[in-house]
Amino acid sequence: MQYMILIHSEPFDAPAPGDPGFEELMAPWMEYKNKLVEGGHFVAAEQLQGTETATTIRRANDAGDTIVDGPFAETKEHLGGFYIVEAKDLDEALTLAAAVPIPAGSLEVRPVVPA
Amino acid sequence: MLALLAHRFGLDVADDAVQDALVEALNWATIPDIPAAWLYTVARNRAVDRVRRDAAAARRLARAAPDLLPYDLDDEEVTPDMIDDAAYSSDEHLRLLLLCCHPALNRDTQVALTLRLVGGLTTAEIAAAFLVPEQTLAQRVVRAKRKIRDAGIPLTIPADLSLRVDALLTVLYLIFNEGYLSRGSVSGARVDLVEEAIRLTITARELLPNNPEVEGLLALELYARARHDTRFNGDELVLLDQQDRTRWDGELIEQANGLLHSALARLRPGPFQTQAVIARHHATARTAADTDWPAIASAYSMLLVMTGSPVVALNRAVAVSMADGPDVGLRLLDDVTGLDEYHLYWATKAELLVSSGDVDAAAPAFARARELATNGAEKQHLDRRIAELHGY
Numbered sequence: 001m002q003y004m005i006l007i008h009s010e011p012f013d014a015p016a017p018g019d020p021g022f023e024e025l026m027a028p029w030m031e032y033k034n035k036l037v038e039g040g041h042f043v044a045a046e047q048l049q050g051t052e053t054a055t056t057i058r059r060a061n062d063a064g065d066t067i068v069d070g071p072f073a074e075t076k077e078h079l080g081g082f083y084i085v086e087a088k089d090l091d092e093a094l095t096l097a098a099a100v101p102i103p104a105g106s107l108e109v110r111p112v113v114p115a
Numbered sequence: 116m117l118a119l120l121a122h123r124f125g126l127d128v129a130d131d132a133v134q135d136a137l138v139e140a141l142n143w144a145t146i147p148d149i150p151a152a153w154l155y156t157v158a159r160n161r162a163v164d165r166v167r168r169d170a171a172a173a174r175r176l177a178r179a180a181p182d183l184l185p186y187d188l189d190d191e192e193v194t195p196d197m198i199d200d201a202a203y204s205s206d207e208h209l210r211l212l213l214l215c216c217h218p219a220l221n222r223d224t225q226v227a228l229t230l231r232l233v234g235g236l237t238t239a240e241i242a243a244a245f246l247v248p249e250q251t252l253a254q255r256v257v258r259a260k261r262k263i264r265d266a267g268i269p270l271t272i273p274a275d276l277s278l279r280v281d282a283l284l285t286v287l288y289l290i291f292n293e294g295y296l297s298r299g300s301v302s303g304a305r306v307d308l309v310e311e312a313i314r315l316t317i318t319a320r321e322l323l324p325n326n327p328e329v330e331g332l333l334a335l336e337l338y339a340r341a342r343h344d345t346r347f348n349g350d351e352l353v354l355l356d357q358q359d360r361t362r363w364d365g366e367l368i369e370q371a372n373g374l375l376h377s378a379l380a381r382l383r384p385g386p387f388q389t390q391a392v393i394a395r396h397h398a399t400a401r402t403a404a405d406t407d408w409p410a411i412a413s414a415y416s417m418l419l420v421m422t423g424s425p426v427v428a429l430n431r432a433v434a435v436s437m438a439d440g441p442d443v444g445l446r447l448l449d450d451v452t453g454l455d456e457y458h459l460y461w462a463t464k465a466e467l468l469v470s471s472g473d474v475d476a477a478a479p480a481f482a483r484a485r486e487l488a489t490n491g492a493e494k495q496h497l498d499r500r501i502a503e504l505h506g507y
Contacts, residue, residue, distance in 0.1 A: 001267045090267045091273065
């Protein structure tokens with residue numbers, strides 16, 4: 001089965017590529033991705049820009065669209081990225097999700113509807 | 116004999132069946148012509164009963180949730196007939212229990228699902244036990260089954276069982292209580308949940324031999340089981356202080372004492388051990404008047420800190436009133452919130468008011484308790500108390 005791991009966390013000041021500390025920040029993420037690939041679990045992964053860059057289209061029934069600045073919902077933790085992993089069951093998916101190297105936040109595990 | 120039966124039924128079932136037959140033999144008035152043959156027949160019948168009960172659990176599961184079956188029915192090696200035999204063992208029960216108690220399901224759902232799939236209760240019975248509308252309960256079970264299927268919650272025993280133990284024990288205890296309360300009432304349990312819960316707890320203890328809370332739960336269940344037969348007069352509930360203590364099962368109480376002793380020696384206290392301590396105080400008091408109420412009240416205070424449960428606060432108020440008088444108990448009861456729909460809250464309040472001499476205030480509290488009670492034996496008991504009240 002495929003599961004999406006949605007990473008929700010509070011934004012934090014991270015060093016940009018090339019800045020000191022950037023390599024250290026990225027190392028555990030590289031390691032995590034390598035483990036997923038080696039274990040045959042990796043399907044896809046993306047990191048998203050911050051919610052300050054989000055734009056939302058709100059559509060009401062028969063009333064057309066309104067384009068608004070900001071994310072779908074104003075929450076303290078927001079969606080920062082995701083992985084799609086291959087796992088044999090929810091227990092394995094939860095084990096994989098628990099290894100995502102965020103210091104704090106929430107990891108939502110959702111099964112992907114099979115094609 | 117054991118080997119003969121074990122070949123047919125598997126060792127565990129055969130062993131239990133032979134034990135049952137030997138216990139029955141102790142009650143022989145006259146010796147049968149061929150004692151060994153008689154024993155074999157009894158043991159075989161017991162084994163068949165047990166296998167049937169296990170098979171019935173599998174059939175309930177097949178009916179309730181075919182997609183949850185631990186066997187792939189398309190697999191040509193496995194036929195549906197195979198599920199109807201002794202292979203559906205306590206191990207399968209435990210797998211199923213662990214599935215029902217999976218942390219991906221919330222506690223209410225774990226309880227409902229376990230009672231439905233493992234206990235075989237109807238949604239109406241479960242709803243009545245947990246003070247929720249039947250519709251809510253039914254939806255909870257449907258949602259749970261859908262999540263198990265769609266999210267891929269596995270039917271396996273995890274490597275680290277300890278993470279799942281608390282939920283499992285709570286669920287077993289709730290099953291036990293459900294059976295304990297409905298025993299003796301005409302409208303009571305179709306399945307003997309008391310025996311089922313004890314059997315599952317024994318299995319859990321075999322799998323988790325060093326866990327003090329498992330021992331505590333088993334001790335608690337055995338203390339309660341020891342008093343079981345004295346709790347009803349016909350269909351009516353008999354309260355603890357009125358029970359015939361000479362008929363309590365001393366052997367079970369000894370077993371429970373041993374388990375609790377072993378648990379407490381591990382120095383890892385928990386709510387089930389604490390409840391077992393309370394049960395031990397009751398079980399080992401020679402008369403109701405000998406009961407060590409201050410010790411019970413302090414155990415309830417510990418339990419309240421551990422659980423924060425309003426039902427525990429209610430019980431603590433009762434213990435304190437026994438130690439320090441009904442007025443102190445009533446004051447504690449005033450601080451208990453969230454039990455307006457719980458019949459025992461009102462029954463307790465009524466009894467404390469009677470004890471404190473305020474019979475007028477007790478009448479409406481009894482009436483409210485009677486209105487909320489769903490168990491036949493409890494209703495009868497309340498009816499009698501209400502009738503007696505007119506005599507004061």
